Structure formats: C-alpha cells, structure tokens
Amino acid sequence: MTHSLADQPNRRPKETDWRLFLRLVPYAKKNMRLLLLSMVFLVPSAIANAMQPILIGQTVSLLKREPTSWSFFSIEIDFLSSRSLTEGLNFLAGLLLITILTRLILDGTQSYLVQKVGQRITADIRNDLFDHVTSLGVRFFDRTPVGRLITRLTSDVEALGEVFSTGAIGVVNDLFSILVITGFMFARQWQLATLLVLLLLPVTGLIIYFQQQYRKANYKAREELSSLNSMLQENITGISVVQLFRREQFNGGLFRTVNKRYIHEVDRTIFHDSAVSATLEWISLVAISGVLGVGSWLVMNRQLDFGLLSTFILFAQRLFDPLRQFAEKFTAIQAGFTAVERVSDIMNEPIEIRDPEKSHKGTSITPTTPGEIRFEHVWFAYKQDDYVLKDLDFTIRPGEKVALVGPTGAGKSSIIRLLSRLYEPTNGRILLDGVDIRQLPQAELRRRMAIILQDGFLFAGDVKSNITLGETYTFDQIRSAAEATNVASLIERLPQGYNTMLRERGTNLSGGQKQLLAFARAAIRDPQILVLDEATANLDVGTESLIQEALERLLEDRSAIIIAHRLSTIRNVDRILVLKRGQLVESGSHEELLSQGGLYASLYQLQMLES
C-alpha cells in the first residue's frame, strides 16, 4: 500500500489531467449516442454565432452605401447588390433571425443533452463507488475516518456532477466557437484577425497559470473539508460521550481550528478564480480598443470600410466571450478534476479480500457436512510485525462446541475475524472441512457460518427485514426462527410486533433486545457453524437462561465457537481453548483445566469468588 486516504491528507495530485480525463471515458462510452448527437449540434450553432457579426457589418455597409460583396476563402459572395435597400435590409434581418433561432434551439437542446449525459455519468460513478467501497477489506475502514469517506462519496461526486449541471462541459462549445470565429475573421480581414489572435495568446497563458494555482488550492480545500466532516461525524456518533464528559468546548475549539484552515484554502480558490475573471474583463476591453485604434487608422487610409469595422468590433467581443464563459466554467471544471482525482483514489484502493478465480469455485464442499475448522500455524498482525495471534494451531471437530477464553485483548475476537475472512492471516492457513477458506467464495463461507456479536447492528427498517437482511424468507420462517431462539415473545411485545420500525442503528431497542434479534437473524440462516462473540453479555440473568436453553437446541449438530467472559456460561462446552497474548496456552474440558490449575483455573476461581 503506497498511500491511504487517511495517512496523507495533503498528498499532492499525482495523475495528470489527461489520465484523469481518460478515467471518464468508459462512462462516456456508455452514453456515446447522446454525446455524439450533442456534438453534432455544435457545428451549426457555432457557424450561426460567427455569422451574426458579419450580417450586422453587412447591414452597416448597406446603410452607408459601401460595397457589400465580399470574398470568403476566395469565393466571391454577393447577394445584396442586385436588391433594393429595403429588400436588402429585410433579407439581412431575415438571415439574422434564422441564425438567432438556430442558436436558440440548438444551444438549448445541446445543453439539455449534455446535462442529461452528465447526470447519468455521475450516477454511474456513484454506484461504482458504493460497490467498490462495500467490497473493500475491513483493514481499509480501520484506517479511514468515516467522515473522510463520506465526503468523497457525496460532495466530491457532487462536484463532478456540477461540471455537467452548470454547463461547464460546454467548454468544448466555447473552444469550437473560438475556432470558427477565428476562421471567419481571417476570411474577412487578416490584419485585424492577427491582432485579435495575438491578444488571445498571452491571455491563454495567464489562464493556464491561474488554473494550476486554483487547482492546488482546491485540492487542499477538499482535504480540509474531509477533516471537517470526519470531526463532525465523530462528534455526532459519540455525542453522549461528548456531553457526559463536557467535551463540547474543547471539541468546539478543535472544530474551529479546522474550519479556519478550510476557509483559508477556500479563500485562495476564490482569489484565483477572481483573478481569471478580472484578467479577461480587462483584456477584452483592450481587444476592442485595439480593433478601434487599428481599424480607425485603416478606415482613414481607406483600406477598411465601416461595415467591416463594426463586424470586427463584434468579433472582438465574441472572441473573448467564449473565453470569459470558459473562465466561469473553469472553476467547476477544476473542481471536477479534483473530484475525479479524489474519487480515483478510492477506486484505486485494492480489494484485499477477493474470491478465488472461477476455476477454483468448484472447491465448495457439500454443506451438509457439519464443518471442521482447522487453524494451521496461524500468525496475524493488524499492524506490521505487531502480532496479536502467534502460531495458533488447533482443530475444531465437526459438531464440536469450543469456547475461547482469555484476558481482555488476548486475541479472541481476532480469531473470529480471521475465520470469517474479514482479515487474512499474515502467515499460516485456516481450513474449513479441509479447504483453505481463501479458496471458497466469500458468500459461501459466510453463508455457512452465522456470527452473533456483542453489538448487533440494526438497519433502518422493520423487525422482519432486520431478520431476513434482504434474503427471501416467508413470514412463517421468520416467526419460527424467532420462536426457536425464544425471542418471539419479545418481538410480539413491541408496538407493531414484527412490523415495528427500527431506527437507524437500532437506537429504539435496548442493547439486550438488539442482541436477541441477532439470534433470530442467525437461526433463520440455518448455519453449519455458529460463532458467538460475547453474545449474551448484555442480557439479564433471566433472559440469558432463556436464550441459553434456545442456544442448546440451536447448537445441536453444529460446530460452534463461543467467546464468553462469564465462565459459568461455557461450562458445558466440549473444549475450552485458553489464550494469552495471542498464544494458545491451555486446552481441555472445564474439569480438565480446573485440575491442571493453570490460567483457566485461576480465572475461574476469581470469578467464583466475585459471585
């Protein structure tokens, strides 16, 4: 891993704009037809735009009785000299109206199409990001603050969407307009055309410079926004602790500091944005004065007539107009590039835990076998070389119930995380019925085991959907799973029974009630292996014995791993594995371990004394 979203908040942009742009190509390809259609509309629209100054110039020439014929790339154009003044004026007015209507209709349609494509692309990117993020290993989430991630998923994708919705993608339009106008200018009068083009060059240079500065400031501003959101998220999630420990003021101070840094960076982006607009405003005035100065001189020398002079004054304005619009859009475009860059950062995060290649899929085992679990010299470290599990080597026989016991931080939960493949062992392997779990598709591995954690997470939705979790079970199946685990009576006591709506993270249920639902969730899946991590710790003694009884039934014919601190709850298991600082120090039945007089015996005696 070369970098992470969390480790280097001020990481410099690495990919070039071109590479970033290419990242959008696959998305654009999906909408190729609409995109092409909108591009086709560009051509007549830009021509109509460049025609307007010429038509107005012709009108002036007609009124001033100047020659109205002109050559366009050596083609002699003369459609006015044969007409009377009124006819000619009507004819020009008619043409002008056509160009205006053409632009009105085509520009409108084009901008609608482009925005439509843009919204589709943004939605596709958002979907892909969601899929990618939910496939990333738990390790990624260990080191990435949630707020930082949410910023990328929401406001960065939004910034990308704005490139389309503000019409910023229309720069293509603007650039094309500049090209067409330049062509028309040279066709009419090369000296004035050269003057305008020469003015265009330094402005473009300046714009590129300010654009780079803006981009840097924008990247930093987004990073600061991420930090701001992480802080916000942390304070909201931990609001009870914040208030109970009166950290409001202290956290408020921290928040203000980050907010100040954010504002500072935003100020810098605004400065560079304004600098571009000011430069353009100034330069387009210079251009018009230049045309007026040089043009008047040419008029006095009879090398230019009034009609053409008015045409070029309009050209001067029109040439810088797309550039000015480009400047307005450029803020959105630069922000869009920053967004693509930040979104790519996540897309580039490798998916650490992958399913085996297709050819290995055949290795799945018949799910009717009870499930033998084997840890083969397993070593594991969350952080490099800081091993929390050391050379674990044990087998849990099919149908065997094993308890993991040991002091806090001994590594019990880590064993479960490895078994369910939320993390992968640093060394050694874990086998399920003789097959390395890395060779099993994750969906199958996790279907075969149900894990009940101390803090069962609940989704916003009703009780039923929190038991089925998106899989199709009939209501009868849901009810019998609840009955089998003795939680039916609890559910029936809820205001709307199985239809009671649970709030996000289940805050309208008590800790114990949440745990009870987790039992039903496990039972309905009929797993081969059941894992309980402090699953009954939140229950009162009465409820626990009710659950214990249901558990005995549930555990029949299944392999089970049970983690419990209250040793009285695991007396009946087949075998107890005792862990100390990541190492297996004792193994045997309750009686055997008591008679050995080791760590287990002393833990047990301590607990007996307490009760």
Ligand SMILES: Nc1ncnc2c1ncn2[C@@H]1O[C@H](COP(=O)(O)OP(=O)(O)OP(=O)(O)O)[C@@H](O)[C@H]1O
């Ligand atoms: N996500 C993580 N990143 C880094 N270290 C971790 C992480 N989770 C746990 N640890 C460390 O790994 C060690 C073992 O943790 P584990 O949760 O497996 O212990 P445990 O025996 O289940 O403890 P408890 O009885 O308190 O639940 C601890 O020292 C802990 O600090």
